[in-house]
Amino acid sequence: MSAPFAPPPGPLLDRYRAGDLRALARAVTLAEAGLPAARPLLRAARExxxxxxxxxxxxxxxxxxxxxxxxxxxxxxxxxxxxxxxxxxxxxxxxxxxxxxxxxxxxxxxxxxxxxxxxxxxxxxxxxxxxxxxxxxxxxxxxxxxxxxxxxxxxxxxxxxxxxxxxxxxxxxxxxxxxxxxxxxxxxxxxxxxxxxxxxxxxxxxxxxxxxxxxxxxxxxxxxxxxxxxxxxxxxxxxxxxxxxxxxxxxxxxxxDEGLQRRREARAALEVRTLVQERLLRRARELGRDLYARVARGDLDADDAADTLLRGDL
Ligand SMILES: Nc1nc2c(ncn2[C@@H]2O[C@H](COP(=O)(O)OP(=O)(O)OP(=O)(O)O)[C@@H](O)[C@H]2O)c(=O)[nH]1
Ligand SMILES: [Mg+2]
Missing domain, CATH: 3.40.50.300 (P-loop containing nucleotide triphosphate hydrolases)
Structure with a gap:
């Protein structure tokens, strides 16, 4: 069944590249939710x-x-x-x-x-x-x-x-x-x-x-x-x-040009650091529970627990 207000056909990426604002709105929604489907769109944006x-x-x-x-x-x-x-x-x-x-x-x-x-x-x-x-x-x-x-x-x-x-x-x-x-x-x-x-x-x-x-x-x-x-x-x-x-x-x-480039590099650094932080914290939340219990019991010190999480070899 086709809805009367269905979006125009064509993959989202193509429509985004063509400057379709509804595709942009969709892309923003995906990016906001941090969904993997946003990645090709973000790449296209940067290209x-x-x-x-x-x-x-x-x-x-x-x-x-x-x-x-x-x-x-x-x-x-x-x-x-x-x-x-x-x-x-x-x-x-x-x-x-x-x-x-x-x-x-x-x-x-x-x-x-x-x-x-x-x-x-x-x-x-x-x-x-x-x-x-x-x-x-x-x-x-x-x-x-x-x-x-x-x-x-x-x-x-x-x-x-x-x-x-x-x-x-x-x-x-x-x-x-x-x-x-x-x-x-x-x-x-x-x-x-x-x-x-x-x-x-x-x-x-x-x-x-x-x-x-x-x-x-x-x-x-x-x-x-x-x-x-x-x-x-x-x-x-x-x-x-x-x-x-x-x-x-x-x-x-x-x-x-040089000053703008510097600002943009600082922005890129902020973006990457923010994503790293977010991912590390998510990993710490998901995988850290056993470690936290051991730290609380005194079996492990907090520094060692942090190192273990950062190495990712849990
Ligand atoms: N007198 C006067 N009032 C203004 C002017 N510009 C905005 N306002 C009024 O100030 C109030 C706040 O305006 P907004 O544009 O919503 O302010 P804002 O900084 O976006 O507010 P937040 O997003 O809530 O922080 C509104 O009632 C506007 O009508 C101005 O140049 N003169
Ligand atoms: Mg406002």
Whole structure:
């Protein structure tokens, strides 16, 4: 029986290679689940080579990351560029129902073949990236998008993860609550390649920009230091998006081919290390039980148990 809305025929891999967005959606699902069927797709994605601008968007909860991402989509589409977005759902108390809101907002692009939006659960780690995030980004890039945007809520470690996963990091701050000063104190500013002071329609934006600039001057720097351009945005009205895009492109020019290559190598290292970690921990969970009992009884010390697991000769 053939369903009325059956996907177009042809193996998934061919359809993915041809840029079919439904095939991409399926590929992402497989990759997210860590299924072996995702492997040929991931390989195909990488064979195409890296060419997208991979932009991480991070910042405190509610700072306007999704609104700004939506505005960036609109601007980039006007320029005829294709955009894929991966929103990592932190499943945290911070974001509440925001993901639903994101979906509804970005739905205005849903009929547009040049836009692909997907949310990914972060599996508990607060705002952190799952083991699969980098694979999913690679699939999006391999599907031929010009920009691949990763949105995550910045809570502690996650900003650092985002910076490691992307070519460029856009930090979204707001004039409210001394956001800028807090970012500086928490060492978050260091990972920013571009800073958006969003909600610039609210009071205090100028002051926030001044504080951020002063903070930038305090850090160690020389003639090669990249000072993250600080741009005022009113994402809700699409204001400042063009300046943000220009700043990201300026950072890309600053990195040059060599700098981009270094970032991509760091990303590859993160991806491989994450997979190794995941596999080792799975093996430890599955095979370690007897060893743990022996460690608990005092028959084996923990170091020897770890060595045994790593050697895999159980
Ligand atoms: N005044 C004003 N409000 C804005 C602006 N941009 C976004 N907002 C509002 O700020 C709220 C949060 O926006 P989101 O885009 O959902 O923020 P977010 O950073 O994605 O939030 P989380 O994903 O939950 O961390 C929404 O009510 C937006 O309408 C802006 O430029 N000015
Ligand atoms: Mg959001």
């Amino acid at each position: 195409r080579g890296a060419r997208a601008v991979v932009l991480g968007v991070t910042g405190s909860p509610g700072s306007g990351k999704s609104t700004l991402t939506d505005a960036l989509i609109a601007f980039l589409r006007q320029r005829g560029q294709r955009v894929a977005v991966l929103a990592v759902d932190p499943s945290s108390p911070y974001s509440g129902g925001a993901i639903l809101g994101d979906r509804i907002r970005m739905l205005r692009h849903h009929a547009d073949e040049g836009v692909f939006v997907r949310s990914l659960a972060s599996r508990g780690a607060l705002g952190g990236l799952s083991e699969r995030t980098l694979g999913v980004l690679a699939l999006m890039e391999g599907a031929g998008f010009d920009w691949v945007i990763l949105e995550t809520v910045g809570v502690g470690q996650s900003e650092v993860d985002v910076a490691a996963a992307c070519d460029h990091t856009l930090l979204v701050l707001t004039p409210a609550g001394g956001d800028g000063v807090q970012a500086f104190k928490a060492g978050i500013m260091e990972i920013a390649d571009v800073i958006a002071v969003n909600k610039a329609d609210l009071p205090g934006a100028d002051r926030t920009v001044r504080e951020l600039m002063a903070a930038q001057g305090l850090g160690a720097h020389d003639e090669h230091t990249w000072f993250a351009p600080i741009r005022r945005t009113v994402a809700a009205k699409g204001e400042g998006t063009e300046a943000v895009v220009a700043a990201v492109e300026a950072h890309r020019a600053h990195l040059g």
